[in-house]
Amino acid sequence: MHILLLTRHYPPEVSGGARRPSLLTKALRQLGHRVTVVSPFTLEDQDSITVKDKAIDNGISNLNNSSPTLQAKSRFSSVKSVIRLWVYWPDDNIRWALRAVQTVKHKDIQPDWIMTTSPPESIHIAGQLLSKHLNVPWVAEMRDTWTEFPHRKILAKSRFRAAVEKWIARRTLGHANAITAVSEAVMSEARKYVHINTPECIIPHFSAPPPAPVKLDETALNLVHTGGFIKSDHRRELSPLLNALETVFKKQKKLVFHIAGPLTQEEHQMVNAAPFPVKWHGSINLNQSQALQAGADGLILYTASNSHALPGKYAEYVLTGKPIFYMGHGDWMSLVEDDSTLEPLISGAINLKKNTQITRKGGYTHIKAAKEILDFLNHAERG
Secondary structure (H helix, E strand, O other), rough: OOOEEEEOOOOOOOHHHHHHHHHHHHHHHHHOOEEEEEOOOOOOOOEEEEEEOOOOOOOOOOOOOOOOOHHHHHHHHHHHHHHHHHHOOOOOHHHHHHHHHHHOOOOOOOOOOEEEOOOOOHHHHHHHHHHHOOOOOEEEEOOOOOOOOOOHHHHOOHHHHHHHHHHHHHHOOOOOEEEEEEHHHHHHOOOOOOOOOOOHHHHHEEOOOOOOOOOOOOOEEEEEEOOOOOOOOOOOOOOHHHHHHHHHOOOOOOOOEEEEOOHHHHHHHHHOOOOEEEEEOOOOOOHHHHHHHHOOEEEEEEEOOOOOOOHHHHHHHHHHOEEEEOOOOOOHHHHOOOOEEEEEEEHHHHHOOOOHHHHHHHHEEHHHHHHHHHHHHHHHHHH
């Protein structure tokens, strides 16, 4: 099978969900299938199409710099962001999506399936247009809800914006030949936009087994969080997590908190002011992130209050065999196959012992996910 995969998030990034397309591509190719990736990134393999976008930011730059020049640029960038917010629909990534469509149209390519994976939701418009142009079936993958429990702040604040994007979602996803989602909550919303009896399949978050662990300070109790905070979800603020860890630190004086992922300038200031040791590792690739997880004494799973979505990084955490401490309740907890191995952050971390290993059920690998997706697409094509 030949799949044309359009994604804005391809390279191994820190956020668990953003790794999904690259892991899926790797697994499909290992199983002998062809995947042509269309992304903003220059990839090593020849069977990929790069559509450049200068707006791509890997979050590696040092945000501690608070010079007047940077502040002026930040204010200017904020103004441009507001303008883009109301000019480009459903999001400003639509510019890249339309360029990707034009680029693919000029290529000599005829896949068996087109696959688009969101967020951003604008990627699905590209899938719809290319499906019509190439006369090829299109499967839309939803990693997050679109307008329900939105991750974009504007959708939570503006009813008008949410109403318009619901209309866009119906017009776009109504043309999908198949739909996949990471959970029933996400699929429940998608069903409102697709045609009745559209083939559907839930493929939960998955991961590859971790590499050899990073060697961290043997005299410390190392707690690790990988992924962003408000840069990933506007509801996930860093300060409540730091407050909880301060409580832990009063009992666990050897605590060191490790963060791997993008931080805002304000979050950097919070980290620098924390009353316990915090080590920021920056934005690191998949292997580095998983190696850091494997070297931890405990892993932190932090969700927004009343969150429905199981974080993508949970699939990575499970494969390490390390204790997982959660903060933030919600329906996502019902998606955990073996929730007996999850502990509340404060009480769990206070009682954590060095080199604790956990035997737990679960562990959904990228190879298993790829096999299920292939089986689903074969049935959807015949159906």
